[in-house]
Amino acid sequence: MSVVASMGRKEKAQGAExxxxxxxxxxxxxxxxxxxxxxxxxxxxxDMIPEIARHLIDSGxxxxxxxxxxxxAKAFGYEGDNHVKLAASVEFMHTATLLHDDVVDESEMRRGKLSARMLWGNQASVLVGDYLLGQAFRMMVEVGSLxxxxxxSDAAAVIAEGEVMQLAAAKNIETEEAAYLRVINAKTAALFAAACEVGPIIAGSAPEMRAAYSAYGTNLGLAFQLVDDALDYGGSSMTLGKRVGDDFREGKVTLPVVLAIRxxxxxxxxxxxRTIEDGAIEDGDLDRAIGLLRAHGAIAETVSRAKAYGEAAVAALSATPAGPYRDALVGVVAFCVSRVS
Structure with missing residues (x-):
C-alpha cells in the first residue's frame, strides 16, 4: 500500500488531486x-437499438x-488502427454487461439516469446487449489477431460465468470472502485485464509484457470494484452514479457486508x-447497516484491500517500458483509490 499512499501524498503536496x-x-x-x-x-x-445504445453511451x-x-497499445509504440477497433469492442462488451446487469439486479438507475430497462423494458435491454456483443466480436474479427x-472472447465467457456466480450468491449471507472475490474477479477484473492485455498483443510485445499488463488490469479491476463496494455505504450518489445503498436494497452481499457478518x-x-436474504427492509435499516459496517471497520478494511490491489497493479508495471503512457496508467490507480481517500 505504500506505493499508492506515497503517490497520493505527492500529488496533494503539489496541489493536485x-x-x-x-x-x-x-x-x-x-x-x-x-x-x-x-x-x-x-x-x-x-430504431430501438441506437436509441438504447445512445442512452447508455451518453449517460456519462x-x-x-x-x-x-x-x-x-501506445505504451509499446503501436502505430496502426487496430487499437481503436479493440477499444470500441471493449466498450461494447462493457455496455452490454451493464444492460444485462440492470435486468438481473432490477436496477432503476444507471449513472444518475433511469436505467434502460425502466425506459424500454427488460426484453429490449437484454436483446440490445446481445446486439452490442455481436458488434464487439465483429470488430475483433476485423482486427485479425487470433x-x-x-x-x-475468454473474458466474455468469464464475465458471463461471474454473472451466474453472483446470481447464486445473491441474498446469501453465508457467502465467504473467497467466493465473493471470485465473483468480482470474473465480473469486473476480467474485462480490465483483457482490455490491457490486447494492447501489447497487437503491438507484438513479448509474452512477459502481456502478462504484466494483464496483471495490472486484474488488480486495477479488483481495486476499482472494492472502492465501489465501499462507496455504496460511505459515498455519494454523484460519485457512484447510482443511489447510495443500492447494493443493500438489491440484496447484494459485497465485501463490506461479508466482513461485518463475520x-x-x-x-x-x-x-x-432479514434485510439481505428476506428483503424485508424497513425505514432506518440502511442507516443501521452503515452503522454496523463502520462499527466493525468493514468499510475501512474494504478500502485497505482496494489499496493493496492498487499497489499490486502499480508493481505489475514496474518491469514494463517507462514513458508517459505508463505514468498515466499509474495515475489511474491513484485516481481509483482516491475516490474513497
Whole structure:
C-alpha cells in the first residue's frame, strides 16, 4: 500500500488531486475515433437499438476500459488502427454487461439516469446487449489477431460465468470472502485485464509484457470494484452514479457486508438475514447497516484491500517500458483509490 499512499501524498503536496486527465489527454485523438466508431457500430435498422445504445453511451462514465486499451497499445509504440477497433469492442462488451446487469439486479438507475430497462423494458435491454456483443466480436474479427480475439472472447465467457456466480450468491449471507472475490474477479477484473492485455498483443510485445499488463488490469479491476463496494455505504450518489445503498436494497452481499457478518453477533446476523436474504427492509435499516459496517471497520478494511490491489497493479508495471503512457496508467490507480481517500 505504500506505493499508492506515497503517490497520493505527492500529488496533494503539489496541489493536485489524483486524476485520469493525463490518460485522457494522451489518448484523446484516438478516443475521438473510438467514439465515432462506437456510434457507427451502434447503428441499426431497428430504431430501438441506437436509441438504447445512445442512452447508455451518453449517460456519462469515463470510458476507462477503452482508454486502457489505447494506452496499453501506445505504451509499446503501436502505430496502426487496430487499437481503436479493440477499444470500441471493449466498450461494447462493457455496455452490454451493464444492460444485462440492470435486468438481473432490477436496477432503476444507471449513472444518475433511469436505467434502460425502466425506459424500454427488460426484453429490449437484454436483446440490445446481445446486439452490442455481436458488434464487439465483429470488430475483433476485423482486427485479425487470433490472440486478441482469444483474450477478449475468454473474458466474455468469464464475465458471463461471474454473472451466474453472483446470481447464486445473491441474498446469501453465508457467502465467504473467497467466493465473493471470485465473483468480482470474473465480473469486473476480467474485462480490465483483457482490455490491457490486447494492447501489447497487437503491438507484438513479448509474452512477459502481456502478462504484466494483464496483471495490472486484474488488480486495477479488483481495486476499482472494492472502492465501489465501499462507496455504496460511505459515498455519494454523484460519485457512484447510482443511489447510495443500492447494493443493500438489491440484496447484494459485497465485501463490506461479508466482513461485518463475520465479525458480528447473532443479533446482527438476524438483521442481515432479514434485510439481505428476506428483503424485508424497513425505514432506518440502511442507516443501521452503515452503522454496523463502520462499527466493525468493514468499510475501512474494504478500502485497505482496494489499496493493496492498487499497489499490486502499480508493481505489475514496474518491469514494463517507462514513458508517459505508463505514468498515466499509474495515475489511474491513484485516481481509483482516491475516490474513497
Amino acid at each position: 489524483p486524476s485520469i486527465a493525463p490518460l485522457i489527454e494522451l489518448a484523446g485523438p484516438d478516443m475521438e475515433r473510438v467514439n465515432a466508431l462506437i456510434l457507427d457500430m451502434a447503428g441499426s435498422n431497428a 462514465g469515463k470510458r476507462l476500459r477503452p482508454l486502457l486499451t489505447l494506452a496499453a 490472440d486478441a480475439l482469444r483474450v477478449l 465479525a458480528g453477533d447473532a443479533r446482527e446476523r438476524a438483521f442481515w438475514k
